[in-house]
Structure formats: structure tokens, C-alpha cells
Amino acid sequence: MPVRLKDIAAELNLSKMTISKVLRGQTDVSEHTKARVLQRARELNYRPNTTARSLRTGQTFIMGLIVPSMGDSHFGDVAQGVMQSIRSAGYGLVVCPSQDEEELEQQIDLLLSRQVDALLIVSLEESAAFMERLSKEQTTPLIFINRRFAGAAGSFVGIDEEQVGHIACKHLIGLGSKRIAYLRGPHTSIGDLRYAGFRAALSDAGLAFHPELVVDAMGAEGSEYRRGFDGMERLLKGRGRPDGVMAYSDMIAVGTMDASLNHGLRIPESIRFVGSGNDVKVCEMRIPLSSVAIQGHELGQKAGRMALRMAGKSGFKGTRKVLVMPQLVERGIRLRPR
Amino acid sequence: MPVRLKDIAAELNLSKMTISKVLRGQTDVSEHTKARVLQRARELNYRPNTTARSLRTGQTFIMGLIVPSMGDSHFGDVAQGVMQSIRSAGYGLVVCPSQDEEELEQQIDLLLSRQVDALLIVSLEESAAFMERLSKEQTTPLIFINRRFAGAAGSFVGIDEEQVGHIACKHLIGLGSKRIAYLRGPHTSIGDLRYAGFRAALSDAGLAFHPELVVDAMGAEGSEYRRGFDGMERLLKGRGRPDGVMAYSDMIAVGTMDASLNHGLRIPESIRFVGSGNDVKVCEMRIPLSSVAIQGHELGQKAGRMALRMAGKSGFKGTRKVLVMPQLVERGIRLRPR
DNA sequence: TTGAAAGCGCTAACAT
DNA sequence: ATGTTAGCGCTTTCAA
DSSP, X not given: OOOOHHHHHHHHTXXXXXXXXXXXXXXXXXXXXXXXXXXXXXXXXOOOOHHHHHHHHSOOOEEEEEESOTTOHHHHHHHHHHHHHHHTTTOEEEEEEOTTTTTHHHHHHHHHHTTOSEEEEXXXXXXXXXXXXXXXXXXXXXXXXXXXXXXOOSEEEXXXXXXXXXXXXHHHHHTTOOSEEEEEOOSSHHHHHHHHHHHHHHHHTTOOOOGGGEEEOOOSSSOHHHHHHHHHHXXXXXXXXXXXXXXXXXXXXXXXXXXXXXXXXXXXXXXXXXXXXXXHHHHTSSSOOOEEEOOHHHHHHHHHHHHHHHHSTTOOOOOOEEEEOOEEEOOOOOSSXX | OOOOHXXXXXXXXXXXXXXXXXXXXXXXXXXXXXXXXXXXXXXXXXXXXXXXXXXXXXXXXXEEEEESOTTOHHHHHHHHHHHHHHHTTTOEEEEXXXXXXTTHXXXXXXXXXXXXXXXEEEOOSOOOHHHHHHHHHXXXXXXXXXXXXXXXXXXXXXXXXXXXXXXXXXXXXHTXXXXXXXXXXXXXXXXXXXXXXXXXXXXXXXXXXXXXXXXXXXXXXXXXXXXXXXHHHHHHHSSSOOSEEEESSHHHHHHHHHHHHHTTOOTTTTOEEEEESOOHHHHTSSSOOOEEEOOHHHHHHHHHHHHHHHHSTTOOOXXXXXXXXOEEEOOOOOXXXX
């Protein structure tokens, strides 16, 4: 049986009220009893029953975070970031996977049932009628990460995806590339935004856009590496080969680099590469790969801070939108590992 | 304000008891009222206050899982596995990162405070006085994953780490390798166990052990790839080069393969490789890499089932130890991607 | 400085 | 088939 306030009270011949006060740091208790209580509580290894406390106070000091899947390192970064910004305020975090959105509604119900003080949702898909209804009827603060739901009220923290494409492209242009290929991602809104950024960077620099240098690399078949490799081979067989390549993921970029080496190209003399995601393990393989970092950690931190503000009793009721800027991570380029 | 039992009761002129019964599926209610209640509850979007329910029943239907870090895909797999096995029993899962054990105690306190019905702990380090104390005083079922704590009572689910080394080595032997190198991992108990398995497999097959073919590859400096690459170069410069290489991680193995190709060796004709971890993205790069899979998902499932048994009211009070067998994933070997 | 009473929302165990 | 009473462990409020 866990130790309760009542138990400590009985042992020390005090009322449980006094114990409660001491343990929460109220000041209207004599130093003497305070010391006694603290010591006994420690000895007995008292842990307050948070369930009971929450029922009484209406605050659980738990925030809920729903991610599409566990074990994706990007979502892990987000979770870490959220934790980091809320823990010092005494909040805990419950992380639930939505199985790529399939179980999103159930998880939301679960977390709301558990009375979380704020709900953070990392979503891939756009809109959902469910969300709209939810955000109308619900008093629990809602924070959307990554994608906003059309028509849903709630705050939003996201990556400026267009910048991801823009920065990558600008980097290559800065290195002197003129014919830039894009191994582009899926036709989701994220994929499209990055693509738009790529196009914008080209036109900002007054460079021509070459449709034949855009390759889809997110089909379901084959590994990412292979899709990069195959896509690059196709590009190299065509006329007018690229002198710069950007890819939707780092592993795709590695594939394209290998294909280029296979064709006898020299990196970086005749062709340059940039990935996205900044997956360090992958970027630090045989040829160091520069990459545009999607800062999951910062995303999480910002979202966490927003959740705090909304959950606090400060009466802050508004919602806000914040975009996090992606960051280029440059890596030295050497021909072969030494 | 969220809807409460009392609200529905007032609206329908019933007692909250009746509402409670209907919503929990008790049978001693007339079909008529049952229908009325169900409908109104749905309309109002009633969500039971789990906090209150838990306080009353003493069960939270939440399990806690502590992992060293979020975003490591292995731990993600474990979490998925746990979820999968407990969700159908109505349990939810709270996942907390321990920042590589640094905040282990605080997270444990937090979760116990939250009255989780069972606590699963993925740990890297051995022993800890804290654990021993905990397991003695605590009534909450404890399940350790990966590493057991010396002297701690609680169930244990782990990988048979010795088999990881054994299987990898046996695989190479089966392919005809006689001089097998090991790019070994850190000098933790896991690293040592795998190493022991490697040695055992050699001696089972009557092959000589060559100490000069064992290389440390888990130092802190340089990427895993680089450590594999450099380690392999050293081996190839030495006399009596290996004809089979096993590595503590897949990325290390890729590094060793590259170094070998650089030296003009042919894979698999003159040398064969096997990794561990079965990181699919990495294994399916230019040269498909066979790897010993550490089945995080199965680990999680087993741990989840054990947690269910221990948390259930079945009165099961014992503890058990289970070892999960690692599994070799063979991949076809081609010289270069086509 | 200490404590008694009341109640958060729910349900187990009993009436009716 | 429906409702009453009591209480889970805690904290808010107010009194001693």
C-alpha cells in the first residue's frame, strides 16, 4: 500500500492538512513541524497521489503529445523539445503514437479523457472534419505542429517548408551550380512547398528552371538510397547533366552521390550535393554531405512554450502561429574518406 | 466546461448512477433508458473523467514506459510493441525519456506519482542502488527491458545478446569465412556478451581466434561510418587480412565494406560482411548488407504482455525472465547497385 | 500556527 | 430497474 497523507499525519499526530501544507511549501507552518514532516515523508518515501490532486485542483500538469509514429527520430526530437520547455514548469508529457493518423481520434479521446492540460498534435495530413468539431467544443488548449488543420481553432507551430527548398537551392547556387536537379519528395503539401521554394530560389537568382531535372524520388518501391541512385542515373544518361543536386532526404542524396561517382564525376569539382533532414549518421558517411536541418527540437520547444502559455492560469486565451526557420548545415567536402 | 455524469443525469431526470451504469455497459438497465442515455451522451460528446474514475477504482489503465531517449528507432520499436499488446486490454501508454538515464529517478517518481498500473523501464546501465530500494518498497509491478538491475525484483525481458554475436559469426562461417574480424562495440555488458558469442561461435566451429582481428569501433570520435572505415583500413594493412567481417552496428559495417572496396577486394567473393541492428535504410544501400535484427517490436510486445499479467487482478504476483532471440536477416549480395 | 468540513467526478455496495 | 450512501486522496476555505 502506498503511503498517504493520512498515514504521515497519524504517525506524527498532526492533521493531514498540515502535512499537505508542508509538502506543498506553504509558509504558515512552524519550522519545527515542517522539519518533522519533511523528514518522515522522505523516510517513508511518500509520493503524492497525483490522481487525487488533479481531481481536486482541475489541473493534471500533464500535456499530451500525439505523433504519427514513435521511433522516427524527427518526432523524437520534437518530443524532446517539448519536454525540455515544459518540465521546469512542473509538467509531464504523455506521448502517444497515432499509427500514421489512423488512430488519431482515439488517441485524442484518450488524452482528453485523461484531462491533459494541453494537447499537442503532430499531423501529416491536412484538414479533418473531426478536428474542426473538436476545436469548437473543446476548452483544452490545442497546439498543432507541422500541419495546421483547415478550419480548426488552435495554435500552430511549423517549419517553413518553403525555406527548406529555398535554402538548399540557394546553397548550391552559391557554390556555382547553374543546372540544379531536384530529387523531389511526395506530392503532399510539404513536398509541394519545398518544391515551390526550389523554384523560387532559381528564379530569385535568375537561373533557368529545367523541368527535365526534376525527378520523383518518393515512390514506394526500393530503398531511399536506391531511388536516389536510380534517379541520378537517369539524369546522367539524359542530355544536359546537372552540376548541382538537391534531394528530399539525406539518404536519397547519398544515392545520387554514389551514382555520380560511378559515372566518373568529381565531387565537388564537377557537381555538388545537398540533402535535407540533417541525419547526422548519414551525412557523415564517405563524403560529408551538407544538409538543411529540420529543427525538430526547436519546433518542440516553441510548441511547448506555447502550450504552457495556453494552459497557464494567466488567462491567455488567444492562439498564435509560429514558423521555425530551417538551417543549413554545411559540411566540408572531401573526395574520399581518409 | 466538460460534460459530467451529473449533467446528463439532470437532463434526463435520472440519477447519475444510472448513467454511469449505462456508460460502462452494465446490464441491469432497461433498453429504453439505455438508448436515451447513450444518445444524449453522444450528442453532448461526453468523455468520462478518467482521473476521477481512477481515484475511485484504484486503476488508472495507464502503463508507464521509460526509455533512454526518444527518437532512437529501436526504442520506438519497443514502444510500439508495448502499445500493441496492451491497447486491446484498454490500457494506454505514457512514454518518458530519461535523457540516457540521467533523469531516470525523477521520471520513475513522476510515473509512480501518476499511479501507473505497471512500470516498464528500458535501461542501458547495470545495477543501481535506487532500483533495489524501489523494487523492495514498491507494489507497482516493475518490468525491466534490455538490462536487468542487479538485485532488483521485477520481471525482465531482454535480447539474448550473446546470440547476436553468435548468429553473426555463424553466418559468416556458413559462407566459408575462416578469418573473421570483429569491429566490436563498447565495453558494456552488452558489448561483452556479443563478443562472447562471437568467440563461442568460432570455437564451436573449431576455428582459430585471432586477437589481431578484433578492433574497437565505438570510441566517441568520428562517425560510426568513419570508425568502421578506419578500423577496416587498419585491418587490411596488417598481415593476414580477414575474409569475413562482423560489426557492432550496420553503419560501421558499411564503413568496413567501403574500405574493402577501396582496397580492391571483391564482395562477396573474397570477403563477406554482416552487421547488427538491421537498420533497413542502411542495410539497403549500395551493397545489400545482411544483419542480425534486434527485435525491438517483439521485445516490447513480450514486455507489454508481461505487464498486463502483472497488473491484472488475476493475482499473478510472480516475476519472470524472458529472452528474445535475435534473427538473422539475409540480404542478397550484388557487387554494385544496378 | 493548526485543523475540520466539504467536495472534485466517479463507482462499489447496497437499498428500494 | 433505478437510486442512495459513502468514500477514493487530495486541496480549498474557513474556523479555532
